[in-house]
Amino acid sequence: MRLLTSLLILALSAVAQTTSAPVVIKGEGCVVVAGLQFSPSGGELARECAFGPIQLFDTTTYDKSRTFRSEIDYTPQLTGFAYSPDGKTMAIARNSAGALIWKADDPGKPVQLEGKPLKPFFGVDEVYALDKSLHVLVPPNPSSDQFASVLSVDYSPDGKLILTKHQNGHLKIWNASTWAPQGELVFSEKGNSALFTALAIAPDSKSFVIGDQNGLLHIWNLDTKSEVRTVPSPGGMTQIGYLTFSPDGKILVAIHQGKRPSDAVAMLWNTADWTAQSMPGYSAAAFSSDGKLLALGGRDIKLLDTASRNDFRTIKAPVVTQGEVLSDSAHPNQELPYSITALAISPDGATLAIGCPGSLRVLNLKP
DSSP states (O other): OHHHHHHHHHHHHHHHTSOOOOEEEEOTTOSSEEEEEEOTTSSEEEEEETTSOEEEEETTTSSEEEEEHHHHHOGGGOOEEEEOTTSSEEEEEOBTTOEEEEETTOOOEEEOOTTSTHHHHHTSSEEEEEOOOSEEEOOSSTTTOTTOOEEEEEEOTTSSEEEEEETTSEEEEEETTTOOEEEEEESOSSOOGGGEEEEEEOTTSSEEEEEETTSOEEEEETTTTEEEEEEOOGGGOOOEEEEEEOTTSSEEEEEEOOSSGGGOEEEEEETTTTEEEEEETEEEEEEOTTSSEEEEEESEEEEEETTTOOEEEEEEOOOOBHHHHOTTOSOTTSBOOOOOOEEEEOTTSOEEEEEETTEEEEEEOOO
């Protein structure tokens, strides 16, 4: 009897250590995943598509999503998305239409998918459209300044402020409760959006970092609204496409873009002395909510212990075929070489979302 019990325990242990198969969410309208975010509760996953929609997937089944009515009609308009830290509101950057604030608990209205191209485009069985925004943060002088369009939107971690990045090189600060403007910072007067390429707000909400097309980091103080330091990247690396802080603010990850995705480099900056560790070949990064885990994505996915910077697990990148990305491909079963463009870890640390060409993969990290 003891032997039988022991064998049963071993069998159950083996089952518990088996990682579940990945969830695959396809959608031909999202060839490049520009960003991934879990909602603060973990009940929803947002996928930002370059030149396409922003979809909010229900993480219980992944068979339905919410989207924005303006997206369905004018998909190229959307350029950024953010959840508020308390999960009560959402914000989208909509170019010349400014930044739009939405109620996060609005379930949306069902969109009929039968007989229309929307189903393969969104990759789910049900889509619910959000119709009306809660508030609109209008860009400065929208009628007179053609470069005032909003390109990205971010909430401060304490939830008190919203920062909007504009095409004219300005950064506008808004009160997240009253929607009143709190200040405007000028990063560039040249009206070239490429000069100002990435933004991350520190976890203490007292400062933020701007990355530019020349690979420089610009540290700004939110109270004084002034730049306090510029940090050059070693080796003459160029454009910074993405920035993210560890939850304790001690590490800043900067993703430097290259001519090809495989040329990307992840720089892990120590914010105490601004020394950096280089991780070539990685084009995406995400921290777990407790800060203990850092995921880097490129041709594979590397999981690092944040404290020691040692990698303890490497996950092979999911296989993507030409048929998943191009419906009229002559070789639909041929594997497509690519680098992962976006990662996100769920608040409970159990799920890893991976941005792949033509699809979104969701993996279980827990045994």
